[in-house]
Amino acid sequence: xxxxxxxxxxxxxxxxxxxxxxxxxxxxxxxxxxxxxxxxxxxxxxxxxxxxxxxxxxxxxxxxxxxxxxxxxxxxxxxxxxxxxxxxxxxxxxxxxxxxxxxxxxxxxxxxxxxxxxxxxxxxxxxxxxxxxxxxxxxxxxxxxxxxxxxxxxxxxxxxxxxxxxxxxxxxxxxxxxxxxxxxxxxxxxxxxxxxxxxxxxxxxxxxxxxxxxxxxxxxxxxxxxxxxxxxxxxxxxxxxxxxxxxxxxxxxxxxxxxxxxxxxxxxxxxxxxxxxxxxxxxxxxxxxxxxxxxxxxxxxxxxxxxxxxxxxxxxxxxxxxxxxxxxxxxxxxxxxxxxx
Numbered sequence: 001x002x003x004x005x006x007x008x009x010x011x012x013x014x015x016x017x018x019x020x021x022x023x024x025x026x027x028x029x030x031x032x033x034x035x036x037x038x039x040x041x042x043x044x045x046x047x048x049x050x051x052x053x054x055x056x057x058x059x060x061x062x063x064x065x066x067x068x069x070x071x072x073x074x075x076x077x078x079x080x081x082x083x084x085x086x087x088x089x090x091x092x093x094x095x096x097x098x099x100x101x102x103x104x105x106x107x108x109x110x111x112x113x114x115x116x117x118x119x120x121x122x123x124x125x126x127x128x129x130x131x132x133x134x135x136x137x138x139x140x141x142x143x144x145x146x147x148x149x150x151x152x153x154x155x156x157x158x159x160x161x162x163x164x165x166x167x168x169x170x171x172x173x174x175x176x177x178x179x180x181x182x183x184x185x186x187x188x189x190x191x192x193x194x195x196x197x198x199x200x201x202x203x204x205x206x207x208x209x210x211x212x213x214x215x216x217x218x219x220x221x222x223x224x225x226x227x228x229x230x231x232x233x234x235x236x237x238x239x240x241x242x243x244x245x246x247x248x249x250x251x252x253x254x255x256x257x258x259x260x261x262x263x264x265x266x267x268x269x270x271x272x273x274x275x276x277x278x279x280x281x282x283x284x285x286x287x288x289x290x291x292x293x294x295x296x297x298x299x300x301x302x303x304x305x306x307x308x309x310x311x312x313x314x315x316x317x318x319x320x321x322x323x324x325x326x327x328x329x330x331x332x333x334x335x336x337x338x339x340x341x
Contacts, residue, residue, distance in 0.1 A: 012200050012210040013303060014100065016068035021100050024060040028053055043106035043137045050108040051094065054101065058094035072302040074100070080299055082246050082291055082335050083233050092118060098133070099214035103198035106137050120236040121243040123286045129234065132215060135195045145193035145217065149284040153193065157185035158276040159326075160268040179269060179317075179325040186263030190222040193281070196229070208253035212299070213246075217281055219261075226253050228261055228270070230278050234287075242288035244337075245281075248299060250274035250318055271322025279326075283340050291337040294320050294330065 012018075029040060029047055041048040065075055065087055072080065075087035075096075088096065095114040098107060107115075112133050116126050128148055135143030146153055159181045196216030213231030221227050231249030236242070250270060252261070261273045275292065282290045293299070295315035301308045316332075323336035330336035 013072060013212040013299065014069050014074045014199060017065070017074045018100055018200050020061055020064050020068060021057070021097065024057045025101070025105070027060065028056045046104065046106040046137065048106045048108055049101055049111065051111050051114065054094045054097060054111060057101075058097060061097075069303075071305070072299055077302075079297075079302055081297065082244075082293060083235070083248070083299075088118075099197070099199045101198075102133060102136055103200050107133055109134075119234050121234050121287075122236065122241065123288060124234065124243045125285045128285060129215070132195045133197045136197055140194075141196075142218070143195040145195050145281065148195075149281065151280070151284055153188040153191055156188045156280060158188060158262060158268070158273055160184060160186055160263045160266050160272070179272065179321045181272075181325055184266070186266060186268060188262060188277075191227070191262060192220040192224075193277070194218045194220065209251045212249045216249075217277065219277060228252055228274060228277070230274055232278065232282075237289075243286070245278065245285075245287040245290045247275065247278045247290065247292040269317070269322060271318035272325065274318070275322050275326055275328075279338070279340070288341050289337055289339045291335055292319055292323055292328070293335050294332045296332050297335060 029049075066073070068074070075085060077084060085096070087093070092114050095111060095118055098111060098115040101107065109130075112130050115133075116129055131143055131148060135141070145151075194217075196211060196218055197214060199211055199214060201210055208226050209229040211229065211231050213233050215232050215234060217230040217232070218226055219228040219230075229249065229251050230247060231251075233246040233248060235244045235246055237244050252270065261268055261270055263273070275290075278292075279290055295301075295312050295318075298315055298319065300315070301312070319336070320332050323330065323338075326338070328336035328338045
C-alpha cells in the first residue's frame with residue numbers, strides 16, 4: 001500500500017469511498033520510466049488532475065459508488081436531508097469527486113469550473129470558490145480569506161453568552177440548554193481566517209482537524225495556531241432556487257492545548273462563535289441563506305452511531321441551542337436555517 005492509500009485510511013466522512021478512490025487514482029496516475037513513459041504535470045509537487053484523468057477514475061469506480069459508506073454514503077444519502085447529494089450519471093459526473101481528490105492532487109482549472117457549475121449556486125462568488133479550491137496549490141496550502149473577501153477582522157465582533165457555567169446534568173441527558181446573548185461582544189482583532197478545501201487528510205497527514213466537508217474556514221490566533229475549523233457545503237435548493245451555505249462541522253483541534261475560541265475567558269460558546277463566523281463569510285460571498293444541522297440529524301451520528309450517547313449533549317449545545325439563540329428557524333428533529341437576504 002503506497003502513501004496515498006495510507007492517507008485515505010484516515011478517519012472522517014466517506015472513508016470507504018476515499019480508499020476506493022485512492023486505488024483508482026493509483027492505477028490511472030502511475031508514472032512510467034523512460035523518455036516515452038507517462039509523466040504528469042506537477043504544481044508545487046502535486047500531480048495535476050485534468051478531466052481526462054478524473055473521467056477514467058470515475059469510470060473505474062462507477063460500479064462501486066453505491067456500495068461504500070452505507071451509513072453515510074457520499075452519493076444518494078436520503079438521511080442527510082441538508083446535503084442530499086444524488087449520483088448524477090451524466091457526462092460531467094466525474095467532477096462530483098473533486099472534494100475527495102483535492103486533498104492530495106492539484107485540480108485543473110477546467111475541472112474546477114465543471115465542479116462549481118454543477119453546484120448551480122446563484123448569486124455566489126464563484127471566482128472566489130475557484131480560488132478556494134486552488135488555495136491547496138499555494139506554498140502554504142491555503143488562501144487568505146480576509147484578503148479574498150476584502151474584510152477587516154479588526155472591525156468585526158462576535159457575540160458571547162451570559163451563562164459561563166454549563167448545566168452539565170442537562171447535557172448528560174441530551175437536554176437542550178437555552179443560551180442568552182450578552183449585549184457585550186468580543187472583537188476578532190488579532191485573528192486570521194484562511195481557506196481549506198477537500199475532505200479527509202492532507203498528503204502531509206498533518207491535519208489537526210480532519211475536514212468532513214468540501215469547503216473549510218480556519219480561524220487562527222495571533223500565534224498562528226489553529227483555533228477553530230468550520231466545514232461547509234455549497235448547494236442550490238431547487239425548492240426556492242436559493243443558494244445555501246450548509247455548515248456541517250465546527251471543531252477545535254484536540255491534539256494541542258492552549259489555543260481557544262475568541263472570548264472563551266468571557267464565557268463565549270463554540271457554537272455561537274462558529275455560526276457567527278460562518279454567517280460573516282456566507283454574507284460576504286453572496287449566499288442567500290445559511291443552514292446547519294440539529295444534533296439529532298448531524299452526520300457524525302450517521303457514521304458513528306455508537307458515539308451518540310457520549311457526544312449528543314455537546315452537539316445539542318453547539319448546534320440547536322446556538323442556532324436558536326441567533327435567530328435560526330427549525331427544530332431538533334430536522335435542521336436550522338436563516339435567510340441572509
